[in-house]
Amino acid sequence: MADTLGWKIEGQTFRDGSRYADWEKVYQDDKWHWQYDTHEMTFAIYKYDGQYWKLYEARFVAPDATEYTHGFGGQACRMVEVEYTRKARSPHSTMLMDQGARQWIRTYEYDPEIMTVITTGEENEKYGAPYTANREVRRAS
Numbered sequence: 001m002a003d004t005l006g007w008k009i010e011g012q013t014f015r016d017g018s019r020y021a022d023w024e025k026v027y028q029d030d031k032w033h034w035q036y037d038t039h040e041m042t043f044a045i046y047k048y049d050g051q052y053w054k055l056y057e058a059r060f061v062a063p064d065a066t067e068y069t070h071g072f073g074g075q076a077c078r079m080v081e082v083e084y085t086r087k088a089r090s091p092h093s094t095m096l097m098d099q100g101a102r103q104w105i106r107t108y109e110y111d112p113e114i115m116t117v118i119t120t121g122e123e124n125e126k127y128g129a130p131y132t133a134n135r136e137v138r139r140a141s
Contacts, residue, residue, distance in 0.1 A: 002127060003107055005053065006075040014076070016049075023048040027104070032059065045079060045104055051121035051130075054079045054104060079104045080131040081119035088114035091134060107131040 006015045013019050027045035035041050039060035046053045056073030081104050084097045092105040102118060110117065110131045120130040 003078045004075045005078075007072065010072055018048060023053070026052070041073070045081075046076070049126070050124060051127055052079045052081070052104070052119065053077065054106075078107045078121065078127065080107050080110060080117055080121070081105075082110065082115040083118050084115050086114055109134050 005018075007013070008015050008017075011020060023046040025044050026047050029042045029044065032040040032042050035058075039058045041056050041058050043054050043056050046055060053076040055076050057070060058073065059068040059070050061067075062069055081102060084099055084101050084103070086099050088097055088111075089095070090097050090103060090105070091109040091111055092103060097103060107121075107130065110133055112133055117131060121127065123130050
């Protein structure tokens with residue numbers, strides 16, 4: 001089961017041979033988050049090969065530049081969208097999530113004690129189960 005997919009040529013093709021242009025964007029975060037005093041990041045969710053994938057996008061301003069330079073994070077991560085059934089700490093972002101809040105999390109971060117699945121990829125031989133319960137997250141709750 002593959003939960004990540006790396007770039008072969010950043011912004012163009014992935015290691016499995018798929019082309020970024022063929023991925024369908026289904027969600028775009030509307031916030032840029034400041035990171036490490038050097039750049040900002042946001043993300044989008046894409047549907048490809050029956051799965052949902054998160055790609056991070058970074059932007060920064062080079063010295064003496066008047067426009068942003070953009071790039072992608074190192075790999076795509078397979079994701080599932082959940083809704084919190086009670087107020088709880090997110091196993092993905094560590095933020096405090098209200099009951100009813102929705103969030104995209106990695107497929108292995110699902111915790112059935114605090115959330116229900118809203119959107120998930122297909123189960124198949126290539127990727128296996130569309131999500132799995134994270135026993136370590138449940139023990140830590």
